[in-house]
Amino acid sequence: MNEATNNQQSKKSFPSGEGFRKGLRLVILGGGESGVGTALLGKAKGYEVFVSDKGKIKDKYKDVLLNNEIEFEDEQHTESKILSADIVMKSPGIPDKVALIKKIREAGITVVSEIEFASKFTEATLVAITGSNGKTTTATLTHHLLQQDLDVGLAGNIGDSFAKQILEKNHNNYVLEISSFQLDDIIDFKPKIAILTNITPDHLDRYDYKFENYIASKFRVVENQTEDDYFIYDADDEVILEYMKTHQIQSKKLPFSLTRVMEQGAYLDNNNIIITIDNNKITMPTENLALEGKHNVKNAMAASTVAHLLKIRKQTIRESLENFQGVEHRLEHVLKINKVQYINDSKATNVNATYFALESMEAPTVWIVGGVDKGNDYKELFPFVNEKVKAIICLGKDNAKLMDTFGKMVDVIIETEYMNEAVKIAYKLADAGDNVLLSPACASFDLFENYEDRGRQFKNAVRNL
Structure with a gap:
């Protein structure tokens, strides 16, 4: 969304808690954590609530909607039900360029995020x-x-x-x-x-x-x-x-x-x-x-x-x-095996996050990197790779850019599509006193559900060594 769209949106009035009228129709696009939470709050505040998800709603969220008698649909969007809304709360994962969102805005319906509502x-x-x-x-x-x-x-x-x-x-x-x-x-x-x-x-x-x-x-x-x-x-x-x-x-x-x-x-x-x-x-x-x-x-x-x-x-x-013990998947120390420290930084889904991870390494590092590249420029990592990284394991469906970028910087660069294999290769390459760092600098959706799934698979693979 550009600034112009944002400013236009922000001038619209929103039916607030103070000027509350019962019976306003709240349509929620996305039946995940924020969507179902908004549905529960909306119903409690007297809104007429409808939840619509183009994908499949998880059973745990379906059960909540059913138990609270909130109308919903999944694996489809019924436009007539959605365009009858007074307010639409859309999941942050839905981009503005989607045709349905354009129709909602053209109809003059207020679109908000969960935090606004x-x-x-x-x-x-x-x-x-x-x-x-x-x-x-x-x-x-x-x-x-x-x-x-x-x-x-x-x-x-x-x-x-x-x-x-x-x-x-x-x-x-x-x-x-x-x-x-x-x-x-x-x-x-x-x-x-x-x-x-x-x-x-x-x-x-x-x-x-x-x-x-x-x-x-x-x-x-x-x-x-x-x-x-x-x-x-x-x-x-x-x-x-x-x-x-x-x-x-x-x-x-x-x-x-x-x-x-x-x-x-x-x-x-x-x-x-x-x-x-x-x-x-x-x-x-x-x-x-x-x-x-x-x-x-x-x-x-x-x-x-x-x-x-x-x-x-x-x-x-x-x-x-x-x-303070830190956050799961953010420079999380998993285990030390044969004096090698295994570190899970799966939450590093961009180059800047991986920059911080490599900067903090104080021992020779076997670096596991890769996934869905979001137009990454890896130049800022070069000094750390030259100084600290002894081997690179590329974990993704398409590793060509990584292989081209880092192939001449390290003696060993290997590619794989399997986390278990990546961790086993790292185990063989690492010596006592080294680090094995999963810090992908990329999104996870080529091989994993999300960065949490990627991090947990890494931790399980380390524990199974």
């Missing part, structure tokens, strides 16, 4: 986290820091749906991991605290292959904020800084940096994170951080800034940073 029914303090990389770790870490002292839910792109949690638990605070696709369909959504971890090219197929459209989409997280709200962002990210030169942001800015002193926000000084908000300064040592790597120091800065804003005690923040 659900936020109408809560007075909670919302912390919204977006970015090309690091958002899952930052969201999970932020939730971990806050939950010691506050009633807080974790939702968005992670865990139970936001809508369902509002219906069943209605926490006082929510940490929301939010993708650009979810932000594309907001209208009034306004987080108290917004975090932008970084912006690198990703998902460009959804943005007409224009990086500027993707950047604008990420910045929608702050578009409804006022001077009473906060914007936490990476001040070392040139893409973010360039955008901010030409676009006014209303909220209070709290940047974080590894390289520069920040009067307001967070910076690194001799292995200490210094956070200053309105002359209130706290210091957090980094030597005992549970998470490794420079990128995780940044994630810790962002999460700690939120905790400081929400008045979490300094001691609680420090202890939580030191005992």
Whole structure:
């Protein structure tokens, strides 16, 4: 979706919780976690609800819809039932270029994402986290820091749906991991605290292959904020800084940096994170951080800034940073076998994520890479491959680009379409003291259901060695 479409959409009124009229027809496209959560909340708030999924709805979600007497269909879209909607909540996986979505918009029907719809029914303090990389770790870490002292839910792109949690638990605070696709369909959504971890090219197929459209989409997280709200962002990210030169942001800015002193926000000084908000300064040592790597120091800065804003005690923040166990499929240490460490970074679905993974390797590494290439430019990985990678295993249906790119950089490069075989080859290639790293830099859909399936297959293969 481009900026023009977005701005046009955002001017439309949305039937909110306050101006609520019973009997509005809510059509939900997509019968997954966010769709079914929205259906439950919509029904509870008096909407007439219909769920439609072009694919097959999983049995566990069908059971919920049946038990709650919510009308649904799967493996088809009945246009007459969909175009009779007052509001459509569409799954973030459905692109705007789909003919049905174009028809819905042409009919003047309001299209929203789950986070837009659900936020109408809560007075909670919302912390919204977006970015090309690091958002899952930052969201999970932020939730971990806050939950010691506050009633807080974790939702968005992670865990139970936001809508369902509002219906069943209605926490006082929510940490929301939010993708650009979810932000594309907001209208009034306004987080108290917004975090932008970084912006690198990703998902460009959804943005007409224009990086500027993707950047604008990420910045929608702050578009409804006022001077009473906060914007936490990476001040070392040139893409973010360039955008901010030409676009006014209303909220209070709290940047974080590894390289520069920040009067307001967070910076690194001799292995200490210094956070200053309105002359209130706290210091957090980094030597005992549970998470490794420079990128995780940044994630810790962002999460700690939120905790400081929400008045979490300094001691609680420090202890939580030191005992946080990390996120599954993100630089997850699986097992050490014959003094070789096996690391699952399946969540690295783009080059920038793999950059952070390779940067953090401190031993010779057998690197498992590959999958569905989203127009990747691997140049930024060359220094790490030359310095740290001893062998490459290409795991994908089409490995030609990887073989051409890295074939002359390493002595050993092998291709396979099977995770078990990839792990067995890695076992033979790795020596004591080495790492075996699954960090694909690609989407997973050629051989796996999703990155979670890929990561779990890797872990199972390692355990079966």
